[in-house]
Amino acid sequence: MAGFTETVWNPSRPEILYQDMTGVFPEYRNKGLGRWLKAAMIDKVLRERPEVKFIRTENADSNAAMLKINHELGFKPYISNPIWQIPLEKVEAYLAERKELYAD
Numbered sequence: 001m002a003g004f005t006e007t008v009w010n011p012s013r014p015e016i017l018y019q020d021m022t023g024v025f026p027e028y029r030n031k032g033l034g035r036w037l038k039a040a041m042i043d044k045v046l047r048e049r050p051e052v053k054f055i056r057t058e059n060a061d062s063n064a065a066m067l068k069i070n071h072e073l074g075f076k077p078y079i080s081n082p083i084w085q086i087p088l089e090k091v092e093a094y095l096a097e098r099k100e101l102y103a104d
């Protein structure tokens with residue numbers, strides 16, 4: 001196995017297909033497999049699910065390889081979802097400064 005892709009489809013919303021995870025093992029990357037997997041899946045969906053009108057997927061801004069594939073396939077930004085992150089030490093320092101408020 002070199003890679004995979006998967007889609008999720010809910011018959012109660014038949015017009016929308018969700019393109020979920022795609023992965024190619026590191027030793028097989030940058031040979032066109034990720035692009036081929038997603039294109040082959042879209043081809044299969046067009047043949048087997050004619051009711052699908054939209055395909056949705058998610059892409060981290062930092063994932064240049066998948067961004068390239070998605071742009072080339074014609075995906076366009078639709079909804080953005082910022083994810084915030086904080087190092088645990090900062091949370092611990094914050095709580096330590098306010099011990100009286102957060103003590104058990």
Ligand SMILES: CC(C)(COP(=O)(O)OP(=O)(O)OC[C@H]1O[C@@H](n2cnc3c(N)ncnc32)[C@H](O)[C@@H]1OP(=O)(O)O)[C@@H](O)C(=O)NCCC(=O)NCCS
Binds near residue numbers: 024028034066
């Ligand atoms: C994303 C992933 C599936 C791509 O698979 P792949 O088989 O390497 O994809 P392809 O070879 O078809 O295409 C990748 C393209 O991105 C380009 N690319 C790779 N890294 C890049 C970078 N850092 N910056 C710009 N372009 C980059 C490659 O050159 C290639 O383009 P090209 O064919 O025009 O040269 C693979 O990197 C992977 O499994 N990543 C981890 C899992 C993941 O992040 N999945 C996506 C979220 S669902």
